[in-house]
Amino acid sequence: MGNEKGLLNAAKLIDWDELTPDRIESEIESALELAKAEVEAICLVESDEATFENTFMALENAGQMLSRAWGRVDHMTSVKDSKELREAYNKMLPSVTEFNSGIPLNPRLWNAIKGFLEKPEAKELAGIQKRFFDETTADFVQAGSDLDKASKGRLEEINKELAQKTQKFSENVLDATNAFELLVEDEARLAGLPESARQAASQSAQSKKLGSEEKPVWRFTLHAPSLLPILKFADDESLRKEIQEASSQIGLKEPHDNTDLIRDILKLRAEKASLIGKDNFADSTLQRRMAKTGSRALQFVEDLHKKAKAAFDQEIDELESFVAQKTGEPKDRLEPWNTTYWAEKLRQQKYDFDEESLRPYFPIDKVLSGMFEIAERLFAVKIRDHKGANGWHKEVKVYDLRDDSGELLGYFYADWHPREEKRGGAWMNFLDTGLPSNGEKSREPHVGLICGNMTAPIGDRPALLTHDEVETVFHEFGHLLHHLLGNIEIKSLSGVNVAWDFVELPSQIMENWCWNRESLDLFARHHETGLAIPDELFDKMVAARNFNSGIMTMRQLSLGKMDLEMHLHPENYYEGDLDGKIRQEIDSYSIPLKTQPPTLVRRFSHLFSSPVGYAAGYYSYKWAEVLDADAFTRFEKEGVFNRETGGSFRENILSKGNSRDPMELFKGFMGREPEPEALLKRCGLA
Known part of the structure; x- marks a missing residue:
């Protein structure tokens, strides 16, 4: 295959206007054929001829054109949804899923892999090769490669059904939101x-x-x-x-009702776990993450619940008393549409702080240039506009990221504002993973993207962000740096391809620079006067940071608890009152309300809009907060712009991907295991 255009274009930066829905079927079919041929070549390797190169490394390189092309299609469905695109995507989704999930279930391929697995040379592997060998073998076993033929066949069906049902869940959320x-x-x-x-x-x-x-x-x-x-x-x-x-009501009403889809997805996940010999989906998903089991993740959530409960109860009592005092009504439970409103009024009274007063200091271009400068100072990189490349929409910008030496490390796209054809939320993704230079080849750059739904510009005025939105921008940029600074010679171990409860460390640690006076002064400048945030306003912002910290912590924990209960005990949710059963589990985590709204489960895209996603892994946000709060204490001690500390974080965390166990990587940076005290202290709960 030579100089392809469209989805199959091997170039790092492509012409997105070429990626029209009418190309998807034929081009993905071509990429699938090539991928199948690459896998077939490995299947033909005889045991006595099996080497690390012609089995494990050949598998690493198989299907790369397909994954790059399908990644582009998948991305387009997130930012440029249309009837034609959706139809083409859904038409090819079963074939792509079948190919990907069929790899570890292919008995001839597993035999070829085992041809090397059982050789003495396999025991002599070291370093990155050993890690890749161990991870790949575990992937196969975890995906069911040792199952009998009938079980493998059923597993392939489940994978296909999960891909379709989770895609439908996602479409329902988008359509109900836009309706x-x-x-x-x-x-x-x-x-x-x-x-x-x-x-x-x-x-x-x-x-x-x-x-x-x-x-x-x-x-x-x-x-x-x-x-x-x-x-x-x-x-x-x-x-x-x-x-x-x-x-x-998003995801609750026909034609966008997600209730039965949730039940179906839970059943399929439970069946999949049981086929591969696990008691539940949480255990099968977490066996190679830092938590290891569903019960250990649940224990983590319940321990933090105990630590936050007193503050949570006290904050609710204070809020209800405040509302009674302001309205002259007897103290009572609040309505769900009144909690945020009155909490904001209480916050303004306690701290004389109005979040909107910060907005003029956060024009998006200044936020971005300040964030880039922080990364440049800490991680010895340079970020510049990339001229001449186009994105999927006129608002999209393209950037280069280079090492201080001038070497190109990667490109990234940024797309910040809402559109009807774009899904909600904020996210980072990779489009292409590069490789470090070696003796023969120069570096191959990475390509990534960050997207958000931030406040849009109004008229001639720049987009002015809330402080929350600024944190989100920094968060997604942390994920992006993890991808772009990956320096691993095996692509599937690079960047964000790490244990899910470790992946949020690089993103969440970046949020700390949104609270530090020294770093804010770099970019938080009034869009008209150019002045920094006044001391008085900054002091109020910091004082108000932990307002309702118990309530905010409990909300995150309630989502983690909901997720784990549904994936540890899915049979409880197969029939009956879905909301009632969820509410029972998260009752002591939830603000007691006068009118009970439906739970957010039917629009909980993190759990149900992809076959795995954050399912059984939502606790990871809090888990990684423990890691990030602890790791940031080193920057606080040594200087928030200390290049040596930044260099150590780049070297031990950002560049290493999944080349070593995440706990080892953390200890490489901190010299010890993580301690939760820093998080409790930061949240005002210690």
Whole structure:
């Protein structure tokens, strides 16, 4: 295959306009044929001829064109959804899934791999080769390669069904989100809303040709930048109620009801675990992560619950008393559409701090250039605009990341604002994994991307972010650095291909620079005056950081608990009242409310929009927070811009991928195992 265009183009930066839905079927078919031929070549290796190169390394290189091409298609469904794209994607999804999940279930391939596995040379492997050998062998066994023919056949069916059902779950969430709009014609209903939210709603209405100068209309949607300001600031309770109730119905109503899909996905995952000899999906998923078992992950969640419970109860009591005092009503439970609103009022009273007062200091371009400068200082890199490359939308920007020596390490795309054809949330992904230079070849660069749904620019004014959004940008950039600074000669062990409860360490540690005065002064500048955040405002922001820390911690833990209970005891959720059963498990983790809204399980994309994703792994966010809070104490001691400390983090964590056990990597940076005290202290819970 020579100089392909479109999806099969081997170039690092491609012309995204060429990637039209009509090419998907034929080009993915071509890539599949090649991948099958590459696997077949390994199957033909006789035991006595088996070497590390013609078995393990040949497998590492097999299917690379397919995974790159399918990765591009998969990415397009996230940022450029359309009827044609969706149809083409869903048409090819079963074949791609069948190929990928069939690799460890192919008996001839497993025999060829075992041809080398059982040789004395296998025992002599060391370093990265040994790690790859161990990880690959474990992949095969964990995926069912030692099963009988009938069980393997069933496993392949399950994998295919899981891919289709989780894709449908994801489509339902996107479609249900986009199906709703709330139009306001009476400006009085917008009382309390920040000017930025009003302008965004007005711009949204104009984009749909609604309203006029004489009769303006404000349009709100269920995308976070539109929804959150209403729940937090709108004085009109009926407006808050309408949008909160609409949001709670995502994935709950026909034609987008995800209830049966959740039950089906849980059943399929449980059956898959049982086929490979595990008691439940959590145990099968976590066996090679830091937690090792579902019960150990659950114990971690329940231990933190105990530590946060007193603060949680006290914060709820304080909030309910505050509402009673402000309204003159007797103290009572709150309605779900009132919790965020009154919490914000209480926070403003306690700290005299309004989050919106920070927004003018966070124009997105300054945030990005400051973030890049922090990375440059710490990790000895240079980041520059890449001229001449296009993205999948006119808003997308492309950048180069080079080592201080000038060597190109990789390229990345950034796409920051909401669009209807783009899924919600923020994420990082890789499009291509490169390789370090060796004697014969120069370095092959990585390619990655970061996407978000941040506040969009309004009129001529730059996009002004909330501090929360700034943290999200830094978070996703941490994942991106983990990918782009990977320096491992085996691609599948590079970058973010690490244990899921370790993968959030590089992302979450970056958030710390959003709270540090020295680093904020680099980029937090008023978009009109260029002045830094005033000391008084900064002090209020830091003081308010741990406001309702118990409630925030408990929310994260409740999601981890919900996830683990569903994957440790899925049979409890196969029938009956799904919300009632979940609520029973997370009752002591949840704010007691007057009206019980549906749980967010039907829009919990982290768990159900891909075959594995964060399923049985949502606890990882808190687990990695323990790692990041602890690791950041070294930067605090040695200097937040200390290049030596940054160099050690790059060397021990960012560049190493999955080349060694994550606990070893952590100890390489900190000199010891992680300690949870730093997190409890940071959250004000110790």
